Amino acid sequence: MHIGFQRSGGRGEYEVVGSHTGYTAIGLEGWSFHLRWPDGIVRDTDLVLEPADSGKPRLRSLRAQPFQIGRQVASMLMLPDPRREYAETSRGLPVARHKGYVLSRLGFGPDTEFTGFNDVVTIDPTFVDLDNLTDKTTIGVVHRWRRVEAVYAAMDSLPDNVRSIVSQHRNFMASGDPINTTLPGIVLSLERALVSAVPAWVAETDPLPALEHLLGIKLQTGPSLPPPDEIGEEEPVVSARSAHEYRLAKIRGASGRKFSSSIRAAYGNRCAFCGGVYGGVPAVRSGVDAAHILAWSKYDLDVVPNGISLCKLHHWAFDAALLVPAYEGTACTLRFTELATENFAPDTLAKLGVHQFVVPDEWLPADRSLWPSKKYLERLYADLAIEFAA
Numbered sequence: 132m133h134i135g136f137q138r139s140g141g142r143g144e145y146e147v148v149g150s151h152t153g154y155t156a157i158g159l160e161g162w163s164f165h166l167r168w169p170d171g172i173v174r175d176t177d178l179v180l181e182p183a184d185s186g187k188p189r190l191r192s193l194r195a196q197p198f199q200i201g202r203q204v205a206s207m208l209m210l211p212d213p214r215r216e217y218a219e220t221s222r223g224l225p226v227a228r229h230k231g232y233v234l235s236r237l238g239f240g241p242d243t244e245f246t247g248f249n250d251v252v253t254i255d256p257t258f259v260d261l262d263n264l265t266d267k268t269t270i271g272v273v274h275r276w277r278r279v280e281a282v283y284a285a286m287d288s289l290p291d292n293v294r295s296i297v298s299q300h301r302n303f304m305a306s307g308d309p310i311n312t313t314l315p316g317i318v319l320s321l322e323r324a325l326v327s328a329v330p331a332w333v334a335e336t337d338p339l340p341a342l343e344h345l346l347g348i349k350l351q352t353g354p355s356l357p358p359p360d361e362i363g364e365e366e367p368v369v370s371a372r373s374a375h376e377y378r379l380a381k382i383r384g385a386s387g388r389k390f391s392s393s394i395r396a397a398y399g400n401r402c403a404f405c406g407g408v409y410g411g412v413p414a415v416r417s418g419v420d421a422a423h424i425l426a427w428s429k430y431d432l433d434v435v436p437n438g439i440s441l442c443k444l445h446h447w448a449f450d451a452a453l454l455v456p457a458y459e460g461t462a463c464t465l466r467f468t469e470l471a472t473e474n475f476a477p478d479t480l481a482k483l484g485v486h487q488f489v490v491p492d493e494w495l496p497a498d499r500s501l502w503p504s505k506k507y508l509e510r511l512y513a514d515l516a517i518e519f520a521a
């Protein structure tokens with residue numbers, strides 16, 4: 132799944148394309164979008180997916196002064212401000228020029244979270260595509276952000292006027308505030324300050340290489356994109372480019388400490404509600420999801436006890452607050468909610484599970500400290516005013 136720029140008809144709009152863990156754009160109508168940045172901060176984008184007249188859902192800004200996702204993400208990455216009209220973009224390289232390109236795609240990574248309780252998508256951004264009339268470039272979000280952080284860390288050696296602007300960028304990002312037009316303004320003043328500081332630099336282009344040049348930062352060789360398994364099969368072109376980068380660098384595509392892989396490892400690819408093992412087969416895409424208990428968007432808790440490994444069906448049943456875990460003493464049990472028993476037929480519920488079923492220890496992580504947190508579960512049920520079935 133990704134957010135894509137729709138060129139047709141004057142000013143471009145953004146739409147949601149593809150699917151992710153069973154969700155499609157149509158199913159996300161009315162949902163809000165949050166962005167989980169590599170700095171760990173979750174920011175509300177104030178964008179909602181609304182159906183357009185054509186019936187295709189488009190992202191709409193809730194703000195009085197609409198501020199599109201392309202401008203938000205570009206300014207966070209310290210990229211020049213993009214346009215909203217594709218027809219008026221530049222030709223040729225470098226693509227990233229002030230008002231000379233569009234940010235045409237934002238890829239969703241494996242830790243993108245869909246929280247049905249409050250209809251929020253928390254995007255785990257993987258890559259952005261930048262497009263002008265003749266050229267395109269793809270940038271890995273985490274790699275680019277690490278470069279920005281390296282500039283933050285070394286900024287004391289920058290000329291005073293440049294340093295003070297980089298410091299404004301850092302402070303804005305550290306504040307955790309939703310991104311507004313202040314941030315592209317900071318990037319633009321940075322571009323202006325660099326004209327005199329770096330004579331060889333092409334005005335109004337990407338300021339990051341000029342900053343790295345001033346600071347003597349050498350780019351590390353190696354992949355700039357996330358590994359192919361984080362990009363996903365819906366993005367074959369970016370995936371192939373990433374695979375090429377990783378082969379060149381001879382680095383395996385393991386995603387390491389990602390929440391989803393930690394959960395799958397802790398549960399051995401087993402659904403904690405039905406006990407089915409639906410993963411761990413190299414040739415088959417895993418059928419278990421890492422479901423968050425408390426949503427990132429509110430709590431920012433990216434640890435195994437805030438998660439539970441669930442198959443697609445049980446992820447839905449949990450997310451929709453129909454069948455949920457609850458502790459009975461030290462035993463983890465499953466409970467139907469009143470929402471389930473009042474709205475679904477008994478024979479349907481029987482296919483989902485058994486009320487007050489005791490989850491066998493072996494369906495849960497071997498280390499009890501990794502079991503779903505009682506505290507987080509109770510917090511969730513209080514937040515949602517969940518009533519268990521009798």
Ligand SMILES: [Zn+2]
Pocket residue numbers: 402403404405406407441442443444445
């Ligand atoms: Zn299951």
